[in-house]
Amino acid sequence: MGVDLALIWAIIIAFGVMMYVIMDGFDLGIGILFPLADDDHDRDVMMNTVAPVWDGNETWLVLGGAGLLAAFPLAYAVILSAFYLPLILMLIGLVFRGVAFEFRFKATEEGRHWWDKAFTGGSIAAAFFQGVTLGAFIQGVPVSNGQYAGGPYDWITPFSMFTGVGLVIAYALLGCTWLIMKSEHALQTRMRELGVYLAWALFVVIVLLSGWTPLALPAIAERWFSLPNIFWFLPVPVLVVLAMFGLLRSLGSGAHVAPFLLTLALIFLSYSGLGISLWPNIIPPDISVWAAAGPDQSLGFALVGTLFIVPFILMYTAWAYWIFRGKVRRGDGYH
Amino acid sequence: MPDFDALLLARIQFGFTISFHIIFPALTIGLASYLAVLEGGWLYTRRQVYLDLYHFWLKIFAVAFGMGVVSGLVMAYQFGTNWSEFSRFAGSVTGPLLAYEVLTAFFLEAGFLGAMLFGLNRVGPGLHFMSTIAVAVGTLISSTWILASNSWMHTPQGYEIINGAVVPVNWLQVIFNPSFPYRLTHMVTAAFLSTALVVGSAAAWQLLQGRSNAAIRTMFSMAMWMIVCTAPLQLFIGDLHGLNTLKHQPAKIAAMEGNWENKPGEGVPLILFGIPDMAAETTRYKLEVPRLGSLILTHSLHGTIPALKDFAPEDRPNATIVFWTFRVMVGLGMLMILLGVVGLWLRRGRRLYESRAFLRFALAMGPAGLVAILAGWFTTEIGRQPWVVYGLMRTRDAVSAHGVGQLGFTLALFVVVYLVVFGAGTIYALRLIAVGPRTNEGDEPPDGGPGQSHHQMRPLSAAPDAPAGAGRTNPGVG
Numbered sequence: 001m002g003v004d005l006a007l008i009w010a011i012i013i014a015f016g017v018m019m020y021v022i023m024d025g026f027d028l029g030i031g032i033l034f035p036l037a038d039d040d041h042d043r044d045v046m047m048n049t050v051a052p053v054w055d056g057n058e059t060w061l062v063l064g065g066a067g068l069l070a071a072f073p074l075a076y077a078v079i080l081s082a083f084y085l086p087l088i089l090m091l092i093g094l095v096f097r098g099v100a101f102e103f104r105f106k107a108t109e110e111g112r113h114w115w116d117k118a119f120t121g122g123s124i125a126a127a128f129f130q131g132v133t134l135g136a137f138i139q140g141v142p143v144s145n146g147q148y149a150g151g152p153y154d155w156i157t158p159f160s161m162f163t164g165v166g167l168v169i170a171y172a173l174l175g176c177t178w179l180i181m182k183s184e185h186a187l188q189t190r191m192r193e194l195g196v197y198l199a200w201a202l203f204v205v206i207v208l209l210s211g212w213t214p215l216a217l218p219a220i221a222e223r224w225f226s227l228p229n230i231f232w233f234l235p236v237p238v239l240v241v242l243a244m245f246g247l248l249r250s251l252g253s254g255a256h257v258a259p260f261l262l263t264l265a266l267i268f269l270s271y272s273g274l275g276i277s278l279w280p281n282i283i284p285p286d287i288s289v290w291a292a293a294g295p296d297q298s299l300g301f302a303l304v305g306t307l308f309i310v311p312f313i314l315m316y317t318a319w320a321y322w323i324f325r326g327k328v329r330r331g332d333g334y335h
Numbered sequence: 336m337p338d339f340d341a342l343l344l345a346r347i348q349f350g351f352t353i354s355f356h357i358i359f360p361a362l363t364i365g366l367a368s369y370l371a372v373l374e375g376g377w378l379y380t381r382r383q384v385y386l387d388l389y390h391f392w393l394k395i396f397a398v399a400f401g402m403g404v405v406s407g408l409v410m411a412y413q414f415g416t417n418w419s420e421f422s423r424f425a426g427s428v429t430g431p432l433l434a435y436e437v438l439t440a441f442f443l444e445a446g447f448l449g450a451m452l453f454g455l456n457r458v459g460p461g462l463h464f465m466s467t468i469a470v471a472v473g474t475l476i477s478s479t480w481i482l483a484s485n486s487w488m489h490t491p492q493g494y495e496i497i498n499g500a501v502v503p504v505n506w507l508q509v510i511f512n513p514s515f516p517y518r519l520t521h522m523v524t525a526a527f528l529s530t531a532l533v534v535g536s537a538a539a540w541q542l543l544q545g546r547s548n549a550a551i552r553t554m555f556s557m558a559m560w561m562i563v564c565t566a567p568l569q570l571f572i573g574d575l576h577g578l579n580t581l582k583h584q585p586a587k588i589a590a591m592e593g594n595w596e597n598k599p600g601e602g603v604p605l606i607l608f609g610i611p612d613m614a615a616e617t618t619r620y621k622l623e624v625p626r627l628g629s630l631i632l633t634h635s636l637h638g639t640i641p642a643l644k645d646f647a648p649e650d651r652p653n654a655t656i657v658f659w660t661f662r663v664m665v666g667l668g669m670l671m672i673l674l675g676v677v678g679l680w681l682r683r684g685r686r687l688y689e690s691r692a693f694l695r696f697a698l699a700m701g702p703a704g705l706v707a708i709l710a711g712w713f714t715t716e717i718g719r720q721p722w723v724v725y726g727l728m729r730t731r732d733a734v735s736a737h738g739v740g741q742l743g744f745t746l747a748l749f750v751v752v753y754l755v756v757f758g759a760g761t762i763y764a765l766r767l768i769a770v771g772p773r774t775n776e777g778d779e780p781p782d783g784g785p786g787q788s789h790h791q792m793r794p795l796s797a798a799p800d801a802p803a804g805a806g807r808t809n810p811g812v813g
Contacts (some may be wrong), residue, residue, distance in 0.1 A: 052453050298428070298502075
């Protein structure tokens with residue numbers, strides 16, 4: 001054939017997951033920060049900044065799942081059954097925070113606080129268990145005869161708990177800087193102050209992970225520090241420090257959009273570091289994208305549609321963000 | 336192979352989560368199209384009732400849609416978490432179909448939902464109408480893909496088995512498999528019919544309360560027209576679907592009929608009532624009409640169809656369940672036809688809105704469509720057992736190797752969470768329905784109280800300060 005379908009699909013899924021992390025990241029982050037709002041008005045504003053777009057953001061997660069099933073059925077089967085409990089708990093979290101968008105505005109005055117709590121609890125649970133799954137995934141999934149060969153609680157490790165907390169912090173920073181962009185007055189000031197703490201927290205998480213990962217996983221250490229990989233890898237920490245510096249400056253300078261963009265840069269850099277650590281394995285430590293790929297007939301068929309349709313999706317998603325652009329104000333009537 | 340209890344728990348979990356899920360898409364398929372018709376009607380006639388009804392049903396649509404999204408997300412992952420062997424075996428077929436559903440339907444719905452729910456005064460009526468249509472079309476595209484996938488599992492074709500896994504060789508054959516056209520039309524019609532019953536029931540409630548305005552009468556009338564058209568049509572489609580099933584899954588039909596063996600020269604009776612006993616291989620307490628089964632299923636008095644004993648015991652679906660779920664579905668369908676026909680007859684004397692007995696009947700029939708959908712799905716899904724991919728993979732070979740403890744825990748979690756979340760959602764939806772449509776809702780100024788300003792959408796014609804986007808300046812970058 002000449003076309004490496006497995007490679008293309010690995011890139012598409014990586015792209016889909018990155019879109020998910022960025023887009024659902026900030027709206028999960030808003031849920032995480034929800035209890036810090038001063039009053040119901042501010043909570044309305046926070047929720048209204050994402051109410052028109054959250055469903056589209058979450059669809060990238062469904063695309064990740066569907067794409068994995070379509071292109072790498074073996075990886076889908078192994079990974080999803082290996083991380084059964086954390087994934088189910090993540091889904092339950094997403095159920096609670098997803099319905100809160102509607103229910104909060106339909107509940108009675110007395111009942112509303114329950115959906116505030118569901119929104120926060122669900123967002124934290126979803127973010128935490130995504131991080132846990134990610135950490136356990138990096139640590140590797142034992143496979144024999146094409147089936148998951150580990151135990152039901154293998155995912156509970158100090159490392160995965162740490163990545164869980166780390167992702168909650170990352171999403172909180174995304175949500176925080178998103179709100180700086182979309183809100184004003186007291187709420188925005190508050191988020192600026194909070195952003196500094198969260199930025200430092202995320203920086204600490206990144207530094208610790210960069211040390212812990214190669215220490216705990218020699219295979220990844222070898223990948224990082226061998227030639228010529230180290231030259232590919234070297235710009236990542238340098239750029240992280242630059243982005244961090246820029247982020248702290250922008251938080252102090254009164255900028256509206258820059259903090260969000262620089263947080264995106266930080267997340268993107270961490271994500272690319274992850275990619276360099278794992279490639280070309282889709283089930284670490286040793287099953288590659290080519291070994292896990294489904295038949296060409298499936299990958300080719302799904303690819304035609306994906307390449308044709310994704311540009312349209314990006315266009316109308318951009319349109320959806322465009323029509324709800326600008327600041328969301330207290331008492332705004334549009335929600 | 337996992338032990339029996341784990342398999343049963345996994346099946347209950349799937350049945351539970353998908354039964355909850357299916358209700359919401361059924362409503363959103365119907366309501367999205369209804370909303371498109373209402374908005375189109377408003378743009379065309381400029382009659383206020385259509386816009387009032389649009390605002391009213393949009394709120395209920397939003398609640399149902401939110402619940403459909405989150406319960407659907409669970410489904411997309413459950414194939415892997417609970418049925419990993421199935422995914423490994425058949426993911427090469429179901430995966431691309433699901434991917435197409437996400438790409439062509441989920442993104443379309445999600446992309447235009449924001450504009451549909453919150454954007455009337457931002458984008459103007461033309462683009463807003465387009466958004467409503469995009470969401471409605473999205474729901475129909477979504478049904479098409481997922482039913483292609485489901486139908487393929489019932490009547491697989493266009494594949495080869497290589498190295499113990501399915502390899503699709505002809506995608507047109509995969510998608511347009513023999514049961515697909517029947518299942519798709521049956522399900523979409525069911526969604527429209529169920530929605531019409533819910534709308535009619537909501538209107539009947541208002542009329543019974545003595546509240547009668549143009550909007551309420553309009554929605555009652557529209558619902559009754561829809562029912563009288565789609566209920567008989569559904570009977571016809573259902574009959575065709577049944578004949579298609581007889582051809583491809585005769586064991587399912589035998590179980591639905593509760594017919595254990597054919598006696599020479601007697602044709603097939605239609606068993607109206609009875610209790611099929613799987614262990615004793617007989618149907619107890621049966622009340623049957625001779626030869627009517629032959630007439631319905633073979634369109635002759637002497638034709639026979641395979642009976643349950645023609646299949647090995649391990650290949651038989653559970654007749655005790657599907658015999659009854661099938662009868663619940665058909666019985667409710669007959670009541671729907673009756674409702675439609677009586678409504679038509681009452682129009683003659685302009686008594687449609689006055690007959691309290693009829694209004695109570697319409698009120699009671701509100702959930703009938705959704706119950707019939709569940710009964711129908713139980714019939715077709717339990718009726719294809721013991722297969723998950725018919726004739727290719729047995730359900731017991733499809734399940735992930737989780738222990739009873741984990742499955743019991745997650746099942747309990749799903750039951751509690753779904754009852755709380757979807758119970759609350761149902762209460763909120765019913766509360767909105769009980770309030771009823773308000774006149775000129777779109778013209779009310781946003782009151783701005785916390786949590787009170789949901790869905791304020793002023794039509795451009797009535798809002799001189801729109802488009803609102805023009806008034807919002809972005810305070811700049813950096």
